[in-house]
Amino acid sequence: MTEQSQDAIRKELACLFAEAQLTVSDAEMDRMVGLVAENRAAGERVRRLLGRYDEPAFGFPSRRRS
Amino acid sequence: MEEELCFLTIAEAARRFRAGLLSPVALTEAFLARIENENPKINAYLLVTGDQALEAARGAEEELSVGRDRGPMHGIPVALKDNIETAGIRTTAHSRVLLDHVPKADAAVVEKLKRAGAVPLGKLACLEFAHGAPSPDQAFPPARNPWDRDHGFTGGSSTGSGAAVAAGLAMAALGTDTGGSIRNPAALCGIAGLMPTYGRVSRRGVIPYSFSLDACGPLAWTVEDCALVLVAIAGYDPADPGSADLPVPDFTAGLKDGVSGLRIGLLRHFFEEDMVADSDMAAAIDASLEVLAGLGAIVSDARARPLADYHDVKTLIGEAEFFAAHEADWLARSDDFGASLRLRTAEGAMIPAADYLQAQRARRHLAAEMDQLFDDFDVLITATVLEPAPPLARDESGPRARKPNLTQPFNVAGVPALSVCTGFSAAGLPLAMQIAARAFNEAAALRVGHTYEAVTPHRDRRPQL
Numbered sequence A: 001m002t003e004q005s006q007d008a009i010r011k012e013l014a015c016l017f018a019e020a021q022l023t024v025s026d027a028e029m030d031r032m033v034g035l036v037a038e039n040r041a042a043g044e045r046v047r048r049l050l051g052r053y054d055e056p057a058f059g060f061p062s063r064r065r066s
Numbered sequence B: 001m002e003e004e005l006c007f008l009t010i011a012e013a014a015r016r017f018r019a020g021l022l023s024p025v026a027l028t029e030a031f032l033a034r035i036e037n038e039n040p041k042i043n044a045y046l047l048v049t050g051d052q053a054l055e056a057a058r059g060a061e062e063e064l065s066v067g068r069d070r071g072p073m074h075g076i077p078v079a080l081k082d083n084i085e086t087a088g089i090r091t092t093a094h095s096r097v098l099l100d101h102v103p104k105a106d107a108a109v110v111e112k113l114k115r116a117g118a119v120p121l122g123k124l125a126c127l128e129f130a131h132g133a134p135s136p137d138q139a140f141p142p143a144r145n146p147w148d149r150d151h152g153f154t155g156g157s158s159t160g161s162g163a164a165v166a167a168g169l170a171m172a173a174l175g176t177d178t179g180g181s182i183r184n185p186a187a188l189c190g191i192a193g194l195m196p197t198y199g200r201v202s203r204r205g206v207i208p209y210s211f212s213l214d215a216c217g218p219l220a221w222t223v224e225d226c227a228l229v230l231v232a233i234a235g236y237d238p239a240d241p242g243s244a245d246l247p248v249p250d251f252t253a254g255l256k257d258g259v260s261g262l263r264i265g266l267l268r269h270f271f272e273e274d275m276v277a278d279s280d281m282a283a284a285i286d287a288s289l290e291v292l293a294g295l296g297a298i299v300s301d302a303r304a305r306p307l308a309d310y311h312d313v314k315t316l317i318g319e320a321e322f323f324a325a326h327e328a329d330w331l332a333r334s335d336d337f338g339a340s341l342r343l344r345t346a347e348g349a350m351i352p353a354a355d356y357l358q359a360q361r362a363r364r365h366l367a368a369e370m371d372q373l374f375d376d377f378d379v380l381i382t383a384t385v386l387e388p389a390p391p392l393a394r395d396e397s398g399p400r401a402r403k404p405n406l407t408q409p410f411n412v413a414g415v416p417a418l419s420v421c422t423g424f425s426a427a428g429l430p431l432a433m434q435i436a437a438r439a440f441n442e443a444a445a446l447r448v449g450h451t452y453e454a455v456t457p458h459r460d461r462r463p464q465l
Helices: A003-019 A026-053 B002-006 B010-018 B024-042 B050-065 B108-115 B159-166 B183-189 B223-233 B268-274 B279-294 B307-336 B353-376 B408-413 B442-455
Strands: B045-048 B077-081 B119-124 B172-177 B192-195 B215-220 B263-266 B298-301 B379-383 B417-424 B430-437
Touching: A003 A026, A026 B307, A026 B353, B002 B024, B010 B223, B024 B045, B024 B050, B024 B077, B024 B119, B045 B159, B050 B119, B077 B159, B108 B119, B108 B223, B119 B159, B159 B172, B159 B183, B159 B215, B172 B223, B183 B192, B183 B417, B183 B430, B192 B223, B192 B442, B215 B223, B223 B417, B223 B442, B263 B279, B263 B353, B268 B279, B268 B307, B268 B379, B279 B298, B279 B379, B279 B417, B279 B430, B279 B442, B307 B353, B307 B408, B353 B408, B379 B442, B417 B442, B430 B442
Parallel strands: B077 B119, B077 B172, B263 B298, B263 B379
Antiparallel strands: B045 B119, B172 B215, B192 B215, B192 B417, B379 B430, B417 B430
């Protein structure tokens, strides 16, 4: 993840914490940015999983031919 | 005497009721006395509803005395994880957010237990909203593991459910399971715990963690007792959109059929390659499979997707749905969330909709693959946890909690999975294995678990408080 992407996450989190009226230390913010970055990476991996199987998003199993 | 009664199994207590050797009131009184003496050592209960319990026990006693028999749960003292709503009784989900929450209605599972004549003793500790971690700022202290109450974590999130059953403070408890929350405490507390198939048990009145992953099920000292509770709580409920409209079999019927000819697939790569279990845990799995093979089961290695694939899918779905369920409270009163959830709840808000949807698509593939595995195997076995009870003080919200675990694959696939005690580590802490079966085939997992328990000595050993 680029520094730019991390900065974008940091800004988005800051807005969210402000909305929830939460004060967050720098260390806590760093940790949250890390967690969100991990989840974004998981999102990328999940896409690869789908690509690997090349399945359609929707289908009728009962019509599948053996 | 109190200990002797509180360490009975449900099956044995039910037999004694009908033989006139024991009464529901005497049994309930024994549990209430034991809870009063022992609960302060392990904090399993957040709330004991003694008066209501005695009233229910008296009702059961009266009915049984005139032959109105509601079945094996009639007069049996049970307890409820505190994220399961109870009419007129505070339900907190172990959170300051819900300290004043007194539901108007019982959850479907509570209705069903009462209909079966069970005697609810009270509400049990859990991890906050079944998702947080113990922290000193919470409204209640964490439950402690009866096998090591000074240091040992109970496993979560059904912490009090695991602790209460192991310590003889309830004959059975209900828990909920989104990524392992029934099976982890069952494993670390040395008892049996079953996550039923997604949709088998209604979640109406269960405070949600993740709408599409949550399941509700039993924890008990034995597999047979889990089966008895499941019979009472399973069944279709139109008020739960995830509920399956399928007949409920008698889960106790095939328990004694043995395992001869049963095909068991060992998911060894889960705990040897994808993650590495400690040596005691791994050795106990091998020993358990030898026992089952000796009884005629056909054991061979099976292979599923790597644990990390299930973990990614579970995390994206679970965190997003957790935020959806708790967004309003978090925005309005985030200070009332415990330290581990106060910030982490924001994770779910930061998951893009496309990631969530791709995870749901991927889940369908993983579930279909798991279903295919059950063409070749009647049950799949793997470890439940990687190690015996870790220290309670370890920061559960830290990096360790982000690693894949051994229970999530079965939540993602929506299939039933049972944790069974497989013995004890060199330090005297419980070890466990997990037995999973095809969707709606809880009976197969229960049959294997019961057969294993019947020929091994692990049910003879209780923790000393």
